[in-house]
Amino acid sequence: MHSDQIVRTFVEYFEDRGHRRITGSTLLPPPGDPVLFTTSGMHPLTPYLEGRPHPLGDRLVNLQRCLRTTDLDEVGDDTHLTVFEMLGTWSLGDYGGRQSLEWGYGLLTEGFGVDPGLLHATVFGGDDRCGPDVSSLELWQEHGVPVEPTVEDNWWSNGPTGPCGPDSEIFLWTGDGPPRSAPTRDDRWVEVWNHVMMRHRRLDDGSLVPLGRGNVDTGLGLERLACLLQGRRSVFECDLFEPWRRTVPGLWPLDERSLRVVCDHLRSAVVVIGDGVRPSNTGRGYVLRRLIRRVLTVLRGEDPSRGLVDLPEEPIRHTLDRFRLQEEVESVRRVLLDEERRFDRLLERGRQVLSRPRFRGPLDEEDLHYLHETHGLPRELVLGLRSG
Ligand code: SER
Numbered sequence: 001m002h003s004d005q006i007v008r009t010f011v012e013y014f015e016d017r018g019h020r021r022i023t024g025s026t027l028l029p030p031p032g033d034p035v036l037f038t039t040s041g042m043h044p045l046t047p048y049l050e051g052r053p054h055p056l057g058d059r060l061v062n063l064q065r066c067l068r069t070t071d072l073d074e075v076g077d078d079t080h081l082t083v084f085e086m087l088g089t090w091s092l093g094d095y096g097g098r099q100s101l102e103w104g105y106g107l108l109t110e111g112f113g114v115d116p117g118l119l120h121a122t123v124f125g126g127d128d129r130c131g132p133d134v135s136s137l138e139l140w141q142e143h144g145v146p147v148e149p150t151v152e153d154n155w156w157s158n159g160p161t162g163p164c165g166p167d168s169e170i171f172l173w174t175g176d177g178p179p180r181s182a183p184t185r186d187d188r189w190v191e192v193w194n195h196v197m198m199r200h201r202r203l204d205d206g207s208l209v210p211l212g213r214g215n216v217d218t219g220l221g222l223e224r225l226a227c228l229l230q231g232r233r234s235v236f237e238c239d240l241f242e243p244w245r246r247t248v249p250g251l252w253p254l255d256e257r258s259l260r261v262v263c264d265h266l267r268s269a270v271v272v273i274g275d276g277v278r279p280s281n282t283g284r285g286y287v288l289r290r291l292i293r294r295v296l297t298v299l300r301g302e303d304p305s306r307g308l309v310d311l312p313e314e315p316i317r318h319t320l321d322r323f324r325l326q327e328e329v330e331s332v333r334r335v336l337l338d339e340e341r342r343f344d345r346l347l348e349r350g351r352q353v354l355s356r357p358r359f360r361g362p363l364d365e366e367d368l369h370y371l372h373e374t375h376g377l378p379r380e381l382v383l384g385l386r387s388g
Helices: 003-015 043-049 097-111 134-142 222-229 239-251 256-274 283-302 313-322 329-354 365-375 379-387
Strands: 059-067 083-092 119-124 147-150 155-157 162-173 189-202 208-221
Touching: 003 059, 003 083, 003 097, 003 222, 043 059, 043 083, 043 162, 043 208, 059 256, 083 097, 083 222, 083 256, 097 119, 097 134, 097 162, 097 189, 097 208, 119 134, 134 147, 134 162, 155 189, 162 208, 189 222, 208 222, 222 239, 239 256, 239 313, 256 283, 256 313, 256 329, 283 329, 283 379, 313 329, 329 365, 329 379, 365 379
Parallel strands: 119 147
Antiparallel strands: 059 083, 083 208, 119 162, 155 162, 162 189, 189 208
């Protein structure tokens, strides 16, 4: 199933059940928001989850682009991405978690044709602040889906304070042979869909208060589902990455993990640039800078003559179109190439400074701090130059 068809099937299934489609927001939360980027589909809906009436009603569905830097070190495995798309549904004080899971099960098994025998669920097992999620547990048992209660893994919050609640996650078996074990003990169970019973708000002192009305917030990673429905081993092999997979290996032969990092970071950088961010030393711009520099470090580590000037237009254009961004391909390329030039100048300065007698021996924390503060040489870059 092509990813466009996945999106259509998802949205229509929920529209048939009274949901209205809302337009996804950019990756940039509104001014004053404490987080740098939109990290999940619920994020732009926070005021409505907290009680403000939504103009389109109490049942919503959408596709939202998200960026997670918390997963940066995991990029390169089969399932994690920096920028990804999340299909989401919301009940704003309307139906409850049981109904949401019932529809989730129906869409996965009937709409997407997933074998029910390949599903596993997890539910919140309860702690000293909140009782166990018995209703979700019973729903899974009624469907004969194996279910595992956990505590930390089944509590969702967007940050230290704000709306939060117990969740029930749906996993799909990706191993060879019949399913075995359980999601917390075997990573061949891949999480595809999270249903959060968003009934609480966490206050500054860590305490929980009821939200006023019970919401349900669900999120399903599009690239993950596409990978599973298309029978691929990793998200990098689903149709959404096709233009990157087709062009990058021919340009720069890389081992599989490095190839994934390069494709993920370049694609993410294109989306971040398309949403108006430019490289800088702070905030969002620094995240973008790190993405581009990590690509350059990987490429140059193998062959110093490699450069972004060789990157063809096609994957950039495909990504801009996919994320419905207005930015011109040429202007994205300019940002990438300017940043590459800046990185090259920094490398040159780094080599000169590190050749001074003071830095010839092993570097301690104080040296690294000094090199960063005085010469603008980031720690990773210095360590990269020393190991290279
Ligand atoms: N907010 C939840 C998540 O990001 C469900 O959408 O997993």
